[in-house]
Amino acid sequence: MKAMIIREFGGPEKFELAEMPKPVPGPGQVLMKLKATSVNPVDYKIRMNPSNWAKVPVPAILGYDAAGAVEAIGDRVTHLKPGDEVFYCARIFGRQGTYAEYHVEDAEIVAKKPANLTFEEAASLPLAAMTAYDSIVTFFQTKPGDTVLVHAGAGGVGAFAVQLARASGARVLSTGRKENEALIKSLGADEVIDYRSVKFEDEVNRLTGGRGADAAFDTVGGDTLVRSINCVRPFGKLATIVSVAGSINGMQIRNQTLYFGFMERTETKIQALFILASRGLVKPLIDSVFPLEKIADAHRKIEAGGMKGKIVIRV
Numbered sequence: 001m002k003a004m005i006i007r008e009f010g011g012p013e014k015f016e017l018a019e020m021p022k023p024v025p026g027p028g029q030v031l032m033k034l035k036a037t038s039v040n041p042v043d044y045k046i047r048m049n050p051s052n053w054a055k056v057p058v059p060a061i062l063g064y065d066a067a068g069a070v071e072a073i074g075d076r077v078t079h080l081k082p083g084d085e086v087f088y089c090a091r092i093f094g095r096q097g098t099y100a101e102y103h104v105e106d107a108e109i110v111a112k113k114p115a116n117l118t119f120e121e122a123a124s125l126p127l128a129a130m131t132a133y134d135s136i137v138t139f140f141q142t143k144p145g146d147t148v149l150v151h152a153g154a155g156g157v158g159a160f161a162v163q164l165a166r167a168s169g170a171r172v173l174s175t176g177r178k179e180n181e182a183l184i185k186s187l188g189a190d191e192v193i194d195y196r197s198v199k200f201e202d203e204v205n206r207l208t209g210g211r212g213a214d215a216a217f218d219t220v221g222g223d224t225l226v227r228s229i230n231c232v233r234p235f236g237k238l239a240t241i242v243s244v245a246g247s248i249n250g251m252q253i254r255n256q257t258l259y260f261g262f263m264e265r266t267e268t269k270i271q272a273l274f275i276l277a278s279r280g281l282v283k284p285l286i287d288s289v290f291p292l293e294k295i296a297d298a299h300r301k302i303e304a305g306g307m308k309g310k311i312v313i314r315v
């Protein structure tokens with residue numbers, strides 16, 4: 001099969017088109033012919049780090065999101081059959097990824113593709129939307145009447161977090177660039193805070209009458225989490241999926257709870273995403289589409305930042 005591989009870790013120029021063995025599904029696994037994948041920051045974080053912390057077999061096929069059709073099933077697979085159109089987020093650590101014509105995955109984390117989505121739209125969802133789901137639904141248990149601060153509402157994860165918080169009935173405050181204000185509001189944000197022209201914590205406190213948000217979701221990193229402590233109410237919740245700089249001691253004085261998220265692929269979560277996407281409660285937000293052969297350009301684009309949603313790769 002054709003795949004975009006790297007033989008060593010480094011810049012986007014390390015990608016090359018190669019012929020790789022077509023994988024074979026073992027018991028409990030399915031073989032997919034892929035139609036689309038997407039690019040996530042974790043892909044370039046693995047690509048550029050020679051420590052190979054994700055333990056990808058080298059030559060490595062990167063990529064986690066996937067949408068395609070089932071080509072073959074292994075023993076004990078009961079909920080899928082050849083021809084089914086599916087989407088999923090591949091398991092990380094020690095495995096080959098989805099920048100390829102074919103991919104094998106554990107059937108339990110592969111779900112039917114929502115019928116209302118194209119393959120490209122479906123491939124834009126799994127990793128980012130399930131990460132947002134962990135924080136907005138599982139950690140925060142967001143409910144009507146809550147006020148949730150989502151950082152980077154036009155980002156891959158942030159765009160889904162805004163939609164999930166909105167669908168949960170919350171008032172949604174989101175940081176983002178001024179030029180993305182209309183876009184982030186169209187996803188469900190009540191207020192968009194231009195993080196480049198104001199101190200977001202002051203603005204959140206102003207918008208909540210000094211009370212603070214009930215919860216804040218950090219998808220940015222650096223000092224974003226620590227600065228969010230003072231605009232989340234006492235006994236409120238914070239979650240981060242990125243590295244945190246600075247001291248979180250202030251949380252103790254305010255009796256706040258902090259969740260560190262590392263998205264785990266589960267059957268329950270991909271099935272929840274199937275339902276949410278099928279009902280239109282979570283919609284794709286696609287910045288751009290690249291052919292698989294141009295994966296290096298897609299990596300350059302996501303690393304440069306300033307995107308509106310996800311970069312999708314057509315296989």
Ligand SMILES: NC(=O)c1ccc[n+]([C@@H]2O[C@H](COP(=O)([O-])OP(=O)(O)OC[C@H]3O[C@@H](n4cnc5c(N)ncnc54)[C@H](OP(=O)(O)O)[C@@H]3O)[C@@H](O)[C@H]2O)c1
Pocket residue numbers: 040041042045127128131151152153154155156157158175176177195219220221240241242261262263302305306307309
């Ligand atoms: N722990 C996990 O399981 C997990 C899972 C998924 C992702 N992540 C991590 O989460 C991070 C975000 O992922 P992603 O897919 O959403 O990335 P992304 O699509 O590249 O989005 C990042 C967003 O951050 C915005 N941004 C940059 N600086 C900002 C600031 N100071 N304040 C507010 N927004 C700012 C950027 O917007 P502008 O440039 O337009 O301003 C961009 O939209 C990445 O580091 C990723 O590796 C972790």
